[in-house]
Amino acid sequence: MDNDFIITPKEDKSVTISIRIDKVIQDKFDELAKQSNRSRNELINMALKYALKNVKFIESEKED
Template sequence: MNNDDEFIITPKEDKSVTITIRIDKALQLQLDDLSTKSNRSRNELINMALEYALKNVKFVSGTKKES
């Protein structure tokens, strides 16, 4: 058999995980509305929002203001 004729299959890499969260009903309604308007799934919108938040987060340690 010629190498050009080989049908090569590799294991599928699943990089996603399933988690469960609780959110306010009002937030869910807003996500559902945006989902309808954007033609994107609620899951896709949540992933986009989480990626944005993690890229733009500012972490402040401690509670006292420094002089």
């Protein structure tokens, strides 16, 4: 019988960053967190993923 207790390295795919946001945005995320029973961090991650999936990059038009 194989009774080994096998542990593999944890894949940590998250990083910690610091950003500055307007107080109004923080307040809105806090309210959404309260309403949804989710953490502010989780909601911000959801918003960032949504933004990345839906971003449209427009090249600036060069002036002649």
